[in-house]
Amino acid sequence: MKKSDLKQMLEKKVLTFDGAMGTMLQRMGLSTSECPEIYNLHNREIVKSIHQQYLEVGCHIIQTNTFGANKIKLQQYGLGDKTEEINRQAVLIAKEAAYGKGLVAGDIGPTGKFVYPLGEYSFEEIYQIFFQQAKALIEAGVDLINIETMSDIKEAKAAVMAVKDAGDIPVTCTMTFQENMRTLTGADPETVATVLESLGVDVLGVNCGFGPDMMIDIIKRMSQVTDSFLMVQPNAGLPKLVDGETIFDLSPEKMAGYVEGLIQLGANIIGGCCGTTPEHLQQIVDKAAEMKPVQKKKISFSKLASARKTLIIGDTYETRTIGGYINPTGKKYLTEMIKSENTSVLCQEAAKQVEAGAHIININLGVDTLDESKVMKNAVLEIQRSIDAPIALDTVNYHAMEEGLKGVEGKALLNSTNGKEDALHQVLDMAKRYGAAVVGLTLDEKGIPQKAEDRVRIAEKIVTAALDKGLRKEDIYIDTLVLTAGAQQDLALECLKAIRLVKKELGVKTVLGVENISHGLPNRSYVNNAFLAMALQAGLDLPIINPYHHNNWTVIKSTDVLVGKDKNAKAYIQWSNINKNTASKEEIEETKEKEKASEAEKL
Amino acid sequence: MKKSDLKQMLEKKVLTFDGAMGTMLQRMGLSTSECPEIYNLHNREIVKSIHQQYLEVGCHIIQTNTFGANKIKLQQYGLGDKTEEINRQAVLIAKEAAYGKGLVAGDIGPTGKFVYPLGEYSFEEIYQIFFQQAKALIEAGVDLINIETMSDIKEAKAAVMAVKDAGDIPVTCTMTFQENMRTLTGADPETVATVLESLGVDVLGVNCGFGPDMMIDIIKRMSQVTDSFLMVQPNAGLPKLVDGETIFDLSPEKMAGYVEGLIQLGANIIGGCCGTTPEHLQQIVDKAAEMKPVQKKKISFSKLASARKTLIIGDTYETRTIGGYINPTGKKYLTEMIKSENTSVLCQEAAKQVEAGAHIININLGVDTLDESKVMKNAVLEIQRSIDAPIALDTVNYHAMEEGLKGVEGKALLNSTNGKEDALHQVLDMAKRYGAAVVGLTLDEKGIPQKAEDRVRIAEKIVTAALDKGLRKEDIYIDTLVLTAGAQQDLALECLKAIRLVKKELGVKTVLGVENISHGLPNRSYVNNAFLAMALQAGLDLPIINPYHHNNWTVIKSTDVLVGKDKNAKAYIQWSNINKNTASKEEIEETKEKEKASEAEKL
Ligand SMILES: [Zn+2]
Ligand SMILES: [Zn+2]
Ligand SMILES: [Zn+2]
Known part of the structure; x- marks a missing residue:
């Protein structure tokens, strides 16, 4: 199935997935010590009959019996070498059942293992596990893939990337939340939506967990930060042990009572998770058939995310800043710390910058003698656990950038690409693949143009290339480059003019390392203040600043009052x-x- | 003669005035104790023959024998009551001589008295003296009036205003300079040019004094600040007493040697003063006839002036500021000082503000119980003697404004008019009459519009009215009005937008009382800094600031570096x-x- 076909269907109607497979298999005799996926080899009729029951009540999409059919999980039953066969058979059964009646989604569940450093598997290893399963499912002919019940965003990332690499079919992805409205490893609904959206999944959402009440809240929060299609597969309430048997407390009628609300909040696909049966789905299908999907309202702000939290960057929000302190240039002590791979000092500086008010932490490890890839990887892994802010990977070593990206749990900013052909394509491909936003510097093979118009021409080239690669416009940031006013005085205004033009003509966000303007002048903060105020008014979205310089905050906080980002000067006061x-x-x-x-x- | 006729002639060729009348009369027997103007009554033929000699050598314009024919001077010979008759007869003699051969300029020289407070005559009294003489000359039929040999700019002002009130014919005005390149009361060439230009004289320049060498320098300096027509009447060198007789040391040939240089520097009219004879003029006329007047290059900057010095306000100059400290609002001590008419405190504050860097001193005496006209008049007279900076008269009491204006020696700024019909016409008429620049507030009968576009509409009305009244575009300043960000947050950006639109659409200068933005907020200087930087970048020309607030200077000095007004950051460093x-x-x-x-x- 083509991605565009699913898109067209979703624009027209609310689709339904099926209900629980596990619950049904247990009803049919599966014991808790058995591998549910072995039924694909030895109890094909049972699996097929469950599919048929869901199709009979009107579900549009059934899921293959492959929730645990990844090599790591199958190995626990001594079935590791049967991974591909189990997945392939599951698809064949589902397709037999669905032929002419519905679509088949290849089901991918979690590995049950954490990615390093929480667990022992590297990102690449987890990726390979999912790639193997996805490849088998796709080759056997599924219409789409559903990655579900993910509780760690990094594992979800590996799964989505693997599926996308395995074949060009639609991919949906849902995660499960704890009672605190966070995934097991801490991501909130906005962050799940932001990260999955950035990875380019076709539908994202929530499944399993604590029943439809909480789903309402989660879908609501997701729909406020993404205009992606949304999907929800609630459990039939909460599981209870009654006479040694797991019972779910929501009746089919009660579950159906949530359908209208979910659709009104933006759900495009509804199905059921643990405890749901064909009886539940019958009610859900009937209810959903009565309704039309709501029109998505376009999200115009930009987003970055840490592992746990989403940062919104937009015209009606207070100005966000990139803390640029972690950069060895001109800092002898920091240079030494980077050289000695003392990442704990970097973590301290990251945390201190966030405390000082920085919203995003830039990581620049540009020390000549360094194995930058190795240090970048470690720095990212450790820094993102020290702070609750997104990170920006600031390097021209694209191998180091990719190693860093593999460690990123949230949605990072790549700082940077530029108008040079190789830089442009390498970085944009990485951004698209890992779900990152990207900064484009307005320079190319010929250097930095003097005239604003020429810088904007490079910016346009970057934006066009990024959009061609499928990046969202909101994820493109242009840096119009600050030169020092001492050495190249005429260019200060060109830089500001370029910001204005970029905002007006290209409509993307802007970044600027403002403090460079005063290099070599006395009383640098005075010049920085004036320039920062001008740049913010010109439309600068993300100033890169040293957040320890108090004067920067005096300008940013004041400007937010003046341009109306800080309503009633509440934050300023x-x-x-x-x-x-x-x-x-x-x-x-x-x-x-x-x-x-x-x-x-x-x- | 119509002003436009003279203008047309001057565009085509260099005109010549005649040479000395006094020198010639002495040759014909006038003794030093005699009144030269009595010859108009009793020695008409002598006067006529002198005119004829100058006409015969080709002078285009002869001057009536009325240099000392004002009532104050004539009274010294007991001829005060013959003032009108002497002037009338002088015109008749000149017209008889000039009929068909040249134009007649009514000559007006100084009264020999200073205007209050240097002398005892009030501005109005001196004005009346000149009005009487000018009226007599014009009624008798002169083609134009030449006010000459003025050594005090305030007396020159009274004379020009009187002539303009007496009749609608061209008026030329020249002043004489000391060896220090200043008039007797201290005005430099730029200031003479600036003030005379603002009074609307048709031709301005320099006469008498220290011979053509110095004239070259003076005309050069004048031509750098004005695009008015220029006029020069040098002496025949320096006077020497030889055998009890006054002799001038420049031969006709030597004087003619200066003509080319003077014309190249922009002189449009050349004549002779003390010691020049028909022989000198013969040479000058022949030389001038060979040349064309040079094209005036348009002066695009604005100017204000103190009694002695001119302040240029323009895009390539460092930012100029209005010191706004002299304003009782919120200042209890200053209010008391104004109430008790303690002008010496005002003088101190004016001087302190200039020392702190202010370029223009605003005078606001808005205390309810005050006789504002009286205090304003005294304040202007005293403050302008304490500082070497132009002043701004800040009042809505237009009688007080006019009383202040009568005391102004340089070129002041009227702060302010607005879009209300009565305010508009009263203040613009005053600006035109007294040669002042004017600030227009973007408010009208309906108050201050919220939208930038509506403020610009009022600004346009003000600019149109000002141009209709004959003000120069460079003398119009628009204040787009700062409201407090605390109370009316949305309007901060409208104010800046209005500045941009005023600069772009109307092309006039802008003024803003920037510090009002932060009223009621904590850490006001932070908000002021950001707003000031934005406003300057938007095109604000003249911020009104409290010059004692150091932070304002940090922004202004830095911004001048950033926008290139301070080349190589020289002033900043x-x-x-x-x-x-x-x-x-x-x-x-x-x-x-x-x-x-x-x-x-x-x-
Ligand atoms: Zn479940
Ligand atoms: Zn003279
Ligand atoms: Zn003379």
């Missing part, structure tokens, strides 16, 4: 209260004036 | 050296980083 002891000379002057006045009154 | 002890937190941070690095090296 709060920040001012915290920064009370930084009273300005103006305040001191005003106090003096008041004192002078009261003195005069005494006379 | 100089200013930074003076302000060394204001090291910013950034510098402190950098020092810390360096210390950390060197510590680490020691370990």
